[in-house]
Amino acid sequence: MNKHIDRQPKLFVEIIQGLLANKLTLFLLLSILVTALAVVQVTHLTRTQLISQDELLQQRDELDLEWRYLVVEEEFYSQHARIEEIAKTQLNMKRPTSKDEQVVVLQ
Template sequence: MSKKASYRQPNLFFEIIKGLGANKLTSALLVVILASSLTLVQITHLARGQLIEQDSLLQQRDELDLEWRYLLVEEEFYSQHARIEEVAISQLKMKRPTSQDEQVIILQ
């Protein structure tokens, strides 16, 4: 290409800048669009982070609920009369008192 041909071709970047400089409203709208798009990306990122946190908290709640149900079943098992009597006999070596072992105290 000759030197004249290169001067006739406009530089696209500089032409865009000239056009934006000439029209202030277009420049302002471009800035607002860029700012709102960056804000949208940031808000979307934060929302996804909160959804992930919510999912983990819901999973933790379900695990705690399941553990609580197991503890209720275990509490019921250990509070049964037959179980208490079995532990008293086997581990504590307790027995029911007979009538000979009973003593009557009379209060006046």
């Protein structure tokens, strides 16, 4: 039975012996493997950065929208007529007449 096993070529051993015999082929094979792993790593990092960029752009858009709402709200509350109306209705304020005015002289 040992003769039957020995008669079959040991393909893996043959490949390794062939690579060791030809140093340039071994170098090129290792270079291809290292380059392939580098491509996978760079692709992964690029995708991670793109996902992060998309999240930041979405956050920027949400903050921009919130800022626009706040600007509109600020304009609404700062309207002079609205302020005057609130002063009259809620605080019972009125414009002073000339009788109500007092002049203060500072020395």
